[in-house]
Amino acid sequence: MEEQLIPPETLTSFHNFITSPNCKTILALVGAGLSSASGLPTFRGSGGYWRHYNSIDLATPDAFERDPGLVWQFYSYRRHMALMAQPNAGHQTLAQLSHNDKINFLTITQNVDGLSQRANHDSRKLIELHGSLFCLKCTNFTCSYSDPANFKDPLTDSLDASSLVHDKGNTEDLPFLSDDKLPHCPACETGLLRPGVVWFGESLPWVSVDKTDEFIMRNHVDLILVVGTSGVAWPAASYVDIVKNQGGKVAVFNIERDDTDTESWQFIGDCSKILPVALDPLIDQVNVRSEVQ
Ligand code: BJW
Ligand code: ZN
Numbered sequence: 001m002e003e004q005l006i007p008p009e010t011l012t013s014f015h016n017f018i019t020s021p022n023c024k025t026i027l028a029l030v031g032a033g034l035s036s037a038s039g040l041p042t043f044r045g046s047g048g049y050w051r052h053y054n055s056i057d058l059a060t061p062d063a064f065e066r067d068p069g070l071v072w073q074f075y076s077y078r079r080h081m082a083l084m085a086q087p088n089a090g091h092q093t094l095a096q097l098s099h100n101d102k103i104n105f106l107t108i109t110q111n112v113d114g115l116s117q118r119a120n121h122d123s124r125k126l127i128e129l130h131g132s133l134f135c136l137k138c139t140n141f142t143c144s145y146s147d148p149a150n151f152k153d154p155l156t157d158s159l160d161a162s163s164l165v166h167d168k169g170n171t172e173d174l175p176f177l178s179d180d181k182l183p184h185c186p187a188c189e190t191g192l193l194r195p196g197v198v199w200f201g202e203s204l205p206w207v208s209v210d211k212t213d214e215f216i217m218r219n220h221v222d223l224i225l226v227v228g229t230s231g232v233a234w235p236a237a238s239y240v241d242i243v244k245n246q247g248g249k250v251a252v253f254n255i256e257r258d259d260t261d262t263e264s265w266q267f268i269g270d271c272s273k274i275l276p277v278a279l280d281p282l283i284d285q286v287n288v289r290s291e292v293q
Contacts, residue, residue: 033228135196
């Protein structure tokens with residue numbers, strides 16, 4: 001464990017706070033950096049490419065409208081990678097915290113990879129704000145079909161991930177996939193299925209937004225853990241300001257330092273290594289079984 005990465009005064013001050021009676025309610029806002037140590041790429045920065053495409057450009061309703069085959073190739077690759085990946089010690093630490101009955105805790109994850117669930121995070125304390133790679137929805141406006149947990153890989157013969165390898169330098173065009181090669185709705189039989197994720201410009205699932213708002217409004221959040229996120233996507237990013245405005249404290253876990261932030265605890269480095277050390281006083285190692293020991 002790379003405890004030496006954390007300045008001792010930062011760790012002591014943080015541990016004093018999380019073990020004090022002033023820290024009863026904790027919210028964690030999680031982003032792609034949490035799954036980075038599990039081998040899954042982030043969105044922004046140099047890792048944010050799939051082949052020669054910028055991932056952000058493919059995560060839009062316009063991209064799907066323009067070329068559903070290309071977007072399905074991107075998401076098929078990501079479904080495959082997520083299924084192959086293992087939850088890391090960062091996922092496990094948050095999962096363990098979710099089983100600590102003395103702390104009122106909620107994780108809001110922007111990640112769609114399912115790794116927190118597979119680390120045995122208490123599902124009642126986990127919100128998938130941007131949906132899931134393993135949810136499928138019908139695009140036909142008159143059809144409400146949705147499959148919340150579909151792990152078939154590949155979804156169709158043409159979407160076999162072995163042909164979709166991630167290689168930033170790979171500018172070779174993928175074969176164009178017409179709609180008949182893509183997954184279709186078993187209910188209405190005509191509608192094209194799409195990934196059940198939230199793209200820019202789309203509404204977030206109301207139930208997730210309501211549950212988050214209720215948690216924040218019902219409790220005074222004493223501490224928000226901002227884990228592996230660039231904090232640019234809204235409304236996720238707004239939860240940090242809401243907690244701050246309530247007088248709550250902020251702890252940031254990121255590989256990059258924010259020199260403008262002088263108020264938060266900043267834990268700089270790989271959050272899969274730092275979270276277990278930072279949250280150690282709140283973790284009961286005995287009671288939780290997760291997929292990866
Ligand atoms: C590590 C690490 C390691 C790396 N350890 N750290 C108000 C103001 C301004 C704009 C808006 C606003 N309201 C709405 C908008 C518009 C828009 C928006 O946010 N635009 C801004 C970008 C300008 N928002 C929307 O359109 C949202 N919809 C909406 O608001 O509807 C209205 C509504 C609201 C509420 C209720 C009902 C209706 C939808 C946003 C959807 C975002 N979708 C995506 C794709 C999801 C599907 C998929 O996965 O393909 O979500 S985009 C992408 O960004 C993805 C991510 O979840 C999200 C955030 O990215 P994240 O996770 O932070 O990743 P990165 O790569 O950016 O950062 C990684 C970080 O980790 C970096 O900081 C690294 O340094 C760090 N790191 N390794 C620690 N080992
Ligand atoms: Zn349908």
